[in-house]
Amino acid sequence: MNNKVFFNNKICDAEDAKVSVFDRGYLFSDGVYELIPYFKKKPFLQDEHYHRLKQSLEMIGLKNPFEKEVWLEKIEKLIDLCEFDNFSLYIQVTRGVPKKLDDGVLREHAATKKYNPSVCMFCSQIQDLSKNSPKLKNAITMEDKRWLQCDVKSISLLFNAYAKTLANEKNAYEAILIRNGVVTEGCSSNVFIVKDEIIKTAPKSNLILPGVTRSFVINELIKKNKYLIQVDNYSEEDLLNADEVFITNSTQAILPIKKINNKIINNGGTGDITNKLYKNFLEFLE
Template identity: 40%
Template structure:
């Protein structure tokens, strides 16, 4: 079994033990990242590590590893994984002080650090051919969705509702605006534009979202408007897709009882996902 990186050591997963006083366990006081590798080459390692640093900074935890140390950990996890496509999970919590107290421990204690790898399952060709279903749910999350916190209760409840409805994703709606998925960013093609919610406290700034926007800008692929999408406009969009590190650009062809466009993954999605696949090969390391 592939070893995990745990608090500075490489150990078997069953040997990595977290204290019952760990603040990640008690409070969900920690942050995480999911970093993909395709053909054993990391995609977006730098922006993912930048986002980790930012999440840690926002909650007042010092980054426990230097950039190079993180890259070394990622390289070893990718090399040791049983499959060529890999999903790396990183979690850092505020550690395990002796006493449970809401306030941050003062002085700080050592953070708990985990990095592990698992095989990355590609989205099935059948789903890519027909498109996936989504449902809309109220966004019950907190006011700092830009922090990649391990507090995922609203996200997992939303995703569970989607699974129960036979859907692949739940689209989170706040004050009539469709913002993002439970674990993805949201894009809609409306008239001639590609629309996605702007960065801010109500969405997580997805690495895939940004990579796609950078590629679109570089190659002038389609006009982009960064604005929240009113829910009725989403239902009437020509195309809808969601993006994430593990599912790339996933076409959505049904939302609740609405058929999106002609019910098939659209021309813009096909064009962008082909361009994105090529871009990934170009920039992966």
């Protein structure tokens, strides 16, 4: 398999991709990322993902390295070399490496110097959703111990990775995070519940990432079906007593949750509303 990586205006084999140890992304997680799914080689909601990347860069005071047209040109060059039909495009931008390393100060918290930003992109294969029914998943709950700027798509994912690893060890796909008794989101997903045919999900705030698929499900699929939705805070008790629970993310769209901790949801099956939304999602991709 001939995987390619775009790094600072050059495309190389994955085995040859290297980053400086003095990159602020490596030293301080000083950067942001974005992930764009491609289904049958077509990008899904590319403009919305680009807008979120641009917004994340602005929120950490990092200049966008390219205009949108240039981004699209560079993405296209990499995508042309991708061997997959269904894949995710990972984009990462860090503040980069100091332009001068001769002052004896190789690491400092404050970004006081002039830097060459680092831009990295690569593709990872994902499943063809059109060939699959919605996959039932297990989840656990954990206290949300992340920082208070979760609406930035930061590359600092230490707690997310830790919680996701704990979930995996407990035979669960996702860790659903709880802050002060209120459900925020999953480590890599947004969370929806259904109770008495009313859908609920957490509102946009600094405590959750504004998921692109989340917005699509709310503004397109739920609206199309005229389902009732409440975008408001809800408790862990509401989560565990829901009729249906599903999560959304960019690469797997909509995933029904069959068990949370030791609590079985919807008798371990996919709920009617979740199933309908998933089918609508596949129809949109056709």
